[in-house]
Amino acid sequence: MSATIQCPYCNAPRITGGFDNYSPFYVNCPECSRRYIVEPVRNGVVVYRDGEAPCCSDPDCRATEMAGSGQE
Numbered sequence: 001m002s003a004t005i006q007c008p009y010c011n012a013p014r015i016t017g018g019f020d021n022y023s024p025f026y027v028n029c030p031e032c033s034r035r036y037i038v039e040p041v042r043n044g045v046v047v048y049r050d051g052e053a054p055c056c057s058d059p060d061c062r063a064t065e066m067a068g069s070g071q072e
Contacts, residue, residue, distance in 0.1 A: 003015070010029060012031035014027065019040040021040075023040075024040075024059050025039075037058060
């Protein structure tokens with residue numbers, strides 16, 4: 001599955017693709033150099049500004065929470 005996403009900071013378009021699973025991941029915008037989060041969902045993708053995603057959608061927070069619970 002591929003999708004065209006827009007940077008939530010500067011609205012620069014970017015094509016992403018090849019999602020192997022539904023795990024969220026970080027993207028560095030080539031236009032404004034800011035990092036944001038892309039989360040593949042059933043009907044496309046959800047884009048969050050860095051620091052504004054819920055814990056389950058933030059790759060760093062998600063890894064910390066899953067490691068602490070023993071559910072890696």
